[in-house]
Amino acid sequence: MIKFIPLGGASDIGASCFYLNINNTGILLDCGIDPRKKGKESLPYFSLIKNEPLDFVFISHAHQDHIGALPFLVQEFPHVIIYSTYQTKEIAEIVLHNAVNILAQENIDQNELRNYTHEEIDLLVKSIRDIDYKKEILLEGFAHNSNEKIKITFLDAGHILGSASIKIEFENEIIIYSGDINLSNQSLMVGAELNDYGKATTLILETTYGATDSSQLGNWLSESNRFAKLANKILHNDGSILVPVFALGKTQEILSTIFSLIEKKKITDTNIYTGGVSKEISNVYDRNRYIVNYDKKDLVLRNIPQTNFNEIEDLTYFNKNNGIILASSGMILKNTPSFRFTKYWLNQKKFAIFIVGYIDETAPGYVISKAQKNDSILFDDEPKKVQCTIERFYFSAHSKREELIEIVNKLNPEKIILVHGNDEAKNWIGEKILSINSKRKVYSAENFKEIVLM
Numbered sequence: 107m108i109k110f111i112p113l114g115g116a117s118d119i120g121a122s123c124f125y126l127n128i129n130n131t132g133i134l135l136d137c138g139i140d141p142r143k144k145g146k147e148s149l150p151y152f153s154l155i156k157n158e159p160l161d162f163v164f165i166s167h168a169h170q171d172h173i174g175a176l177p178f179l180v181q182e183f184p185h186v187i188i189y190s191t192y193q194t195k196e197i198a199e200i201v202l203h204n205a206v207n208i209l210a211q212e213n214i215d216q217n218e219l220r221n222y223t224h225e226e227i228d229l230l231v232k233s234i235r236d237i238d239y240k241k242e243i244l245l246e247g248f249a250h251n252s253n254e255k256i257k258i259t260f261l262d263a264g265h266i267l268g269s270a271s272i273k274i275e276f277e278n279e280i281i282i283y284s285g286d287i288n289l290s291n292q293s294l295m296v297g298a299e300l301n302d303y304g305k306a307t308t309l310i311l312e313t314t315y316g317a318t319d320s321s322q323l324g325n326w327l328s329e330s331n332r333f334a335k336l337a338n339k340i341l342h343n344d345g346s347i348l349v350p351v352f353a354l355g356k357t358q359e360i361l362s363t364i365f366s367l368i369e370k371k372k373i374t375d376t377n378i379y380t381g382g383v384s385k386e387i388s389n390v391y392d393r394n395r396y397i398v399n400y401d402k403k404d405l406v407l408r409n410i411p412q413t414n415f416n417e418i419e420d421l422t423y424f425n426k427n428n429g430i431i432l433a434s435s436g437m438i439l440k441n442t443p444s445f446r447f448t449k450y451w452l453n454q455k456k457f458a459i460f461i462v463g464y465i466d467e468t469a470p471g472y473v474i475s476k477a478q479k480n481d482s483i484l485f486d487d488e489p490k491k492v493q494c495t496i497e498r499f500y501f502s503a504h505s506k507r508e509e510l511i512e513i514v515n516k517l518n519p520e521k522i523i524l525v526h527g528n529d530e531a532k533n534w535i536g537e538k539i540l541s542i543n544s545k546r547k548v549y550s551a552e553n554f555k556e557i558v559l560m
């Protein structure tokens with residue numbers, strides 16, 4: 107018997123958490139929070155598996171929407187055994203400690219959600235068992251009722267440092283959970299190699315860019331050139347450029363992109379500002395660059411000259427000391443540096459905001475990503491006239507929709523469960539899969555709705 111229940115992250119990007127029961131061995135694939143929500147609302151719905159066995163958690167990568175709920179899970183299920191790649195474990199230590207500080211600031215009603223301590227995070231991270239890519243392990247849960255064990259393999263998914271797809275083999279079933287996956291090369295990460303994946307009977311597939319026409323997305327090189335051209339225009343006119351980015355992944359990729367453009371003299375020499383936890387994460391990238399499939403092994407992110415923006419209180423500083431500011435969050439969520447900067451930037455005629463990654467429709471950054479100079483918008487509940495330049499770039503850490511179809515064709519599964527995307531995205535992918543082969547069974551996953559696979 108194999109059944110699948112999404113506890114979160116089935117129809118959007120946030121709180122990814124998928125439960126698998128394989129002959130009474132209980133497995134969670136990821137354990138994320140929804141960064142747009144607060145308190146209990148932001149967590150996967152753990153109560154749904156109260157009466158189910160739970161033995162293992164496999165974390166695909168260290169983005170908050172895949173790992174952020176782990177400290178809450180172990181409060182309720184202290185016995186679970188957690189697996190991730192070594193790099194994900196290293197990054198987890200940074201991002202989970204950082205989340206303790208953020209939660210403490212947010213003053214959430216303690217009755218609703220008990221915050222956890224730095225000591226608890228230390229213990230949690232220590233308990234994570236790390237596993238190398240392509241190394242098989244055999245597992246069985248406490249109540250496993252088969253003589254055959256479950257075989258698990260982590261495969262490099264090319265999304266961020268340490269990211270993995272997870273292959274789960276039991277009897278004749280081969281389930282592959284894509285996690286967040288990218289087939290194309292970024293500046294640092296090399297795209298996933300599907301030849302390593304083999305075949306699948308069931309594919310649990312992310313669909314982030316399923317609703318996005320790929321002709322919009324361009325590629326890393328053409329977007330870099332466009333970025334350089336526009337950046338020069340702003341910088342030569344004494345403007346500063348805000349680039350909202352995730353601290354993990356996008357910061358390192360864009361930092362390396364900007365630095366190589368400056369080295370090649372495609373962007374004029376300028377100040378680069380970074381801050382928050384991104385520096386610590388960059389150090390993990392530096393340390394692992396010879397270990398994982400990584401481009402630019404000679405580039406040490408730590409050695410790129412950067413000024414810490416946390417030390418700058420008065421934002422008029424950027425009118426005199428212009429440069430490029432890489433600040434989280436990527437979706438310009440409230441109470442983040444990029445949110446604070448955006449409020450100032452919108453009033454500056456010479457400045458620009460460059461959007462470089464995915465922004466969800468419900469995030470505050472969405473209105474910015476759609477706006478142009480002189481538009482009237484509502485930002486932070488205040489009417490604003492956009493004075494600065496706004497430009498949209500596509501530096502994607504996710505597969506384009508044709509690449510998602512390529513994954514399906516290559517792994518050739520009988521059943522496909524679509525997750526991590528909105529309905530429009532899942533519909534496009536689902537219809538495309540069926541138009542190629544109508545014999546395939548496609549499920550558009552819904553939170554809390556069980557799918558029986560075997």
Ligand SMILES: [Zn+2]
Nearest residue numbers: 167169265286
């Ligand atoms: Zn991710």
Ligand SMILES: [Zn+2]
Nearest residue numbers: 119169171286
């Ligand atoms: Zn994700």
